[in-house]
Amino acid sequence: MKNIKLYGFLAGFALLQSCSAAKNFTYEGKGFKDAYNKISLEDLKTNLYVIAADDMEGRDTGSAGQKKAGVYMIEQYKKYGIGFPEALGSYYQKVPTEAMKKYGEALPDSENILAYIEGSEKPNEVIVISGHYDHVGTKNGVVYNGADDDGSGTVAVMEIAKAFQEAKKKGYGPKRSILFLHVTGEEHGLFGSEYYSDNPVFPLANTVADLNIDMIGRDDPENRGKQYVYVIGSEMLSTELKKINETANQKSVNLELNYKYDDPKDPQRLYYRSDHYNFAKHNIPVAFFFDGIHEDYHKPSDKPDKIDYPLLQKRTQLVFTTAWELANRPERIKVDGKSNR
Template sequence: MTKILIPLLALTVTASCGTAQTSEGTVPRESSVAKSDKAFLAAYKTIKADELKKNLYVIASDEMGGRDTGSPGQKKAGEYMINYYKALGINPPKALGSYYQKVPAEFMKKRGGGNLPDSENILAFIEGSEKPEEIVVISAHYDHVGTRNGVVYNGADDDGSGTVGVMQIAKAFQEAKKAGHGPKRSILFLHVTGEEHGLFGSEYYTGNPVFPLANTVVDLNIDMIGRDDAANRGKQYVYVIGSEMLSSQLKVINEAANKKTNNLELNYKYDDPADPEQLYYRSDHYNFAKNNVPVAFFFDGIHEDYHKPTDDPDKIDYPLLEKRAQLVFTTAWEIANRPERIVVDKK
């Protein structure tokens, strides 16, 4: 997450489900899930702590050099992500013709990006089966702050955790598609660059969208979901920011998804644009929100290793990362598959 400050529906797929505590966490009881909803349950279960950990130890390794915007290390991380999507059979958007959306150096320089080199957003896409023109965006930034004085800032939580979360959520949707239950609306898995320097990648995407913003239903943005902060040490929680700013339905849907799955504590401390930390403006969802696209930002708080070289993958709470990723997946599943798109009824 950047330090720069810039100015009641039931869950359809699990409405009949109870929940059970297992070694994998809390999941809907399979015996109470309708046959047509078992694809959801099977997909949900593919989001696993061990796979998140495997990918994060690569994304946040010293080999990636801290993933500064446009750096060789960030590009190497991007190649790893693209190979992951290729292995799953998830393609880039046809309209783009590539997994890469170039974010030019000149664009970033004009916005205070100094001498940053050209960089890229990375996009993977699953087309919807019934409403393909309507787009659900699941986003995370894959850049961090690089290497300083010879020390690598690995950014495992910021935002390696969100990056691997999006990758695992993509796998879950693809598994459902392979089982004949792909999402009704299209899903765009959007990994943006330049967040740490000023939300550049998401600003570029929303200014040059591959899909019209008028057809973009929601942005579920994941930025730091692998740790806890001092105020919530040891708790099963996640901060949710912005979910009722533009739509009266999004917060309700997210809370229903949470209740039917892991039942985390949803903390709304920062869910106020007037909050002193100004977190509503400090991650990539904001560039969607200012274009009237409903957003929800999932966040674990500002912990003691934030923007320090000690933000390493061995400090991640992988079971909690799994649960938070499952929550985002379940929320996205409902939004992608409900009969009507969520409303935009607030300003």
């Protein structure tokens, strides 16, 4: 009888521990909250002032300045203890000049930068969090810093990675794998993301979703002073993704989610104009987070001192919260949306 009682006690204790651990993956759990609170305004600001500094020379595709920015990013990932996909052998995926000739430009070889956290339970299923780290370079001796476009997305991806890694250190690493994908060549034609989707490190069939971040540090004239973000394409391929993002928003920063650019008649056609589209065209659900077209877009005045850092932090926390649910929910989201237009 003693052994039976002991067995019953141990089984009950194990169940209690299991339930406690599961709770930490919910929005109310300590695992989520601790990771969420690691998304630091100060770190976003520090990293962005480096990425968008004059000595990065505007980070044009394949330039010395872009490569310098890439080295800095990799140094941060190493500091966080985040590695790269084993199959790749390094943080770099070379994007050769031959892959970037669509519009007749002569672009030098460049690199996508990939950091990776393997999932604890469903490692073969992959969430991609992407942003481009190139900009338009230097023109007539003037540096186009690209603080918002897309320095803001670059540092947000890095900060989200740091938050997931902190959770992993405490025993709450993501159940699905997460690929932090910094792509090159976006400004010249979405070349880096196209190259990745044509030469994926992980099978596209195993890619659950892409959350793409391109310009989240400012506001546009239409939304001046508002706490908002444009979310583009979140229900085009998966009705679940939009619902997950809206719930994540309600459970975290409670921003105004603006779906203006989901209109099929949108003259800007923004659904097609950033790196998420190279996942969407392969039937992978996407959500594109964006702040709008502001007065410093593609101008040398897009500088880090103009970034709204509290709003950048909130938008970063929203993407993290959405990714947390995608990575830890029991079932992967289904492709059941309207269409890919």
